[in-house]
Amino acid sequence: MRGSHVIGEAAARAGCRFYAGYPITPQNELTEYMAGSMARLEDGTFIQAESELAAINMVIGASMAGSRAMTSSSSPGISLKQEGISFLAAQELPAVIVNIMRGGPGLGNIAPTQGDYFQATRGGGHGDYRTIVLAPSSGQELADLTPMAFEYADKYRTPVLILGDGMIGQMMEPVIFSDPIDLRELPPRPWKLDGAKGRPSRFIRSLLLDTSQEEDLNWKLARKYDSIIREVAGAEAYLASDARLIVIAYGTAARIARGAVKRVREMGLKVGLFRPVTLWPFPKRALMKMSRHVKEFLVFEMNTGQMVEDVRLSLEGRGNVHFYGRPGGVISTPEEISNVINRLYYRQYLEEE
Amino acid sequence: MLKKVFQRPGYLKKAAFHYCPGCGHSIVHRLVAEVIEELGVGEKVIGVSPAGCAVLAYYYFDVDIGEAPHGRGTAVATGIKRSLPDRIVFSYQGDGDIAAIGTAETIHTANRGENITVIFINNGIYGMTGGQMAPTTVLGQNSTTTPGGRDMIRDGYPLDLSEMLAITRGSVYIERTSVSSPKNIRRTKRAITKAFKVQIAGLGFSLVEILSPCPVNWKMSPVDAVKWIDESMVKTFPLKVIKDEIAKEI
Numbered sequence: 001m002r003g004s005h006v007i008g009e010a011a012a013r014a015g016c017r018f019y020a021g022y023p024i025t026p027q028n029e030l031t032e033y034m035a036g037s038m039a040r041l042e043d044g045t046f047i048q049a050e051s052e053l054a055a056i057n058m059v060i061g062a063s064m065a066g067s068r069a070m071t072s073s074s075s076p077g078i079s080l081k082q083e084g085i086s087f088l089a090a091q092e093l094p095a096v097i098v099n100i101m102r103g104g105p106g107l108g109n110i111a112p113t114q115g116d117y118f119q120a121t122r123g124g125g126h127g128d129y130r131t132i133v134l135a136p137s138s139g140q141e142l143a144d145l146t147p148m149a150f151e152y153a154d155k156y157r158t159p160v161l162i163l164g165d166g167m168i169g170q171m172m173e174p175v176i177f178s179d180p181i182d183l184r185e186l187p188p189r190p191w192k193l194d195g196a197k198g199r200p201s202r203f204i205r206s207l208l209l210d211t212s213q214e215e216d217l218n219w220k221l222a223r224k225y226d227s228i229i230r231e232v233a234g235a236e237a238y239l240a241s242d243a244r245l246i247v248i249a250y251g252t253a254a255r256i257a258r259g260a261v262k263r264v265r266e267m268g269l270k271v272g273l274f275r276p277v278t279l280w281p282f283p284k285r286a287l288m289k290m291s292r293h294v295k296e297f298l299v300f301e302m303n304t305g306q307m308v309e310d311v312r313l314s315l316e317g318r319g320n321v322h323f324y325g326r327p328g329g330v331i332s333t334p335e336e337i338s339n340v341i342n343r344l345y346y347r348q349y350l351e352e353e
Numbered sequence: 354m355l356k357k358v359f360q361r362p363g364y365l366k367k368a369a370f371h372y373c374p375g376c377g378h379s380i381v382h383r384l385v386a387e388v389i390e391e392l393g394v395g396e397k398v399i400g401v402s403p404a405g406c407a408v409l410a411y412y413y414f415d416v417d418i419g420e421a422p423h424g425r426g427t428a429v430a431t432g433i434k435r436s437l438p439d440r441i442v443f444s445y446q447g448d449g450d451i452a453a454i455g456t457a458e459t460i461h462t463a464n465r466g467e468n469i470t471v472i473f474i475n476n477g478i479y480g481m482t483g484g485q486m487a488p489t490t491v492l493g494q495n496s497t498t499t500p501g502g503r504d505m506i507r508d509g510y511p512l513d514l515s516e517m518l519a520i521t522r523g524s525v526y527i528e529r530t531s532v533s534s535p536k537n538i539r540r541t542k543r544a545i546t547k548a549f550k551v552q553i554a555g556l557g558f559s560l561v562e563i564l565s566p567c568p569v570n571w572k573m574s575p576v577d578a579v580k581w582i583d584e585s586m587v588k589t590f591p592l593k594v595i596k597d598e599i600a601k602e603i
Contacts, residue, residue, distance in 0.1 A: 065433040
């Protein structure tokens with residue numbers, strides 16, 4: 001099944017009942033899939049919005065009304081949605097936003113890149129907030145992480161981003177889905193707006209003119225983000241236990257890096273892979289642990305160097321951090337990356353004990 | 354025994370309005386609350402408040418209210434209504450919100466025929482930010498960004514948003530009223546009642562544009578402000594039923 005369709009099917013099974021989106025390549029297959037899947041559900045709503053702004057704001061409304069809601073886009077469209085994502089964070093509304101990244105800045109191109117890492121992991125819009133960012137690297141992981149995105153969004157009442165790229169979105173792989181959930185079994189949403197019947201009226205807002213109230217909200221969000229950092233951060237390690245060099249990559253770059261690691265292992269090089277599954281929170285603790293027995297790290301990204309900053313911040317000087325990147329939508333081959341690994345490995349004398 | 358002929362509507366909270374002296378918002382808030390009560394839909398109503406003077410509407414309306422980003426009221430209302438089709442959803446927006454930064458959302462919501470009601474306050478100025486030119490500032494009208502008056506060469510014309518919305522196929526009822534006199538206030542209440550009834554009957558998009566005084570930013574006394582609506586503002590924005598496709602009485 002195609003990656004974009006996997007997200008759509010997994011979302012519907014996870015109880016998504018509201019989708020609004022706007023056409024932009026390379027994620028149109030997801031919007032199209034949602035048009036069909038929402039129509040097949042009795043209580044599903046699909047709206048092709050007039051703009052990215054309208055789409056994210058429709059999601060705000062649907063979330064206020066208690067629906068599991070999702071929108072998706074690609075890089076320039078995600079920039080347009082940032083105002084709404086900031087409101088979702090401030091109003092503590094759950095929602096899932098999918099970014100199938102393309103080349104940038106500006107209109108860029110439609111080839112897969114990882115140029116939006118900063119935007120995704122630093123909040124992206126205005127104000128002091130973060131969003132959970134999940135970075136799947138296979139079809140099966142799309143099927144597994146999409147329901148997690150809805151779970152996290154509900155649990156923490158916060159927007160969750162699924163960060164993919166044109167490659168993940170277009171790639172076809174066999175997947176196994178979990179069974180559709182029963183919406184009635186979801187925990188109640190005692191904050192939603194559904195009409196004040198038999199209860200006092202409620203409101204959901206983000207305007208806090210009183211600075212002490214705004215400060216309280218900011219600290220409340222900060223405490224929430226602290227628990228997300230403790231409870232959600234995740235990564236996968238591959239051939240890492242005896243490694244002398246660790247390649248760090250996520251998403252599509254991690255798939256390429258995995259192939260490269262396999263190649264250099266066959267040549268006898270002790271190289272492993274560390275793949276962050278959550279980009280925010282960054283899996284700092286797991287990486288720190290790894291630095292006890294590895295000193296050389298090679299970060300590979302499909303950009304000019306963004307996640308490498310989080311790697312340096314996480315390691316706090318415990319190890320040498322190297323970087324290799326290909327921006328602009330250029331897709332490296334495992335061979336290219338294995339050559340980079342090879343050069344670095346011998347340059348750092350890692351073959352010597 | 355005296356008969357009680359006037360009281361605070363049940364769906365207004367016991368809070369003092371923050372609005373400036375002579376502002377029309379408090380009158381319209383009262384009218385909307387009265388209509389909600391009279392139609393018996395208070396427990397089903399979900400309102401959407403804008404960015405602008407009426408952002409604090411959730412302090413006054415005793416119904417569920419969600420705050421929308423600037424201009425996005427009708428998109429947020431769409432999301433709510435589509436999720437809960439049997440609820441009564443209204444968005445309350447000022448002219449800068451609905452006719453400048455939110456023009457696209459408004460036109461497309463009307464054109465989709467979303468079954469929601471919009472209360473559109475036209476006071477010809479950006480009130481909350483201190484009196485800048487609005488899309489509805491009339492030619493010659495002073496504002497902090499049109500010193501010497503709005504000039505069509507420099508600033509362009511005021512936007513007839515309601516007339517624009519009326520040509521969309523999805524809109525069914527659009528009326529322009531004012532709160533410049535007791536008579537006009539009663540007319541406004543009738544229009545708001547009809548707009549909500551349109552929604553209750555599931556007929557489609559309804560909107561009431563209300564010319565409303567902003568004495569502070571117009572730099573007029575409240576009395577002069579309502580006089581200015583009646584004598585000047587209505588020349589650009591005539592009070593009338595702009596569209597009514599309701600076949601029978603509802």
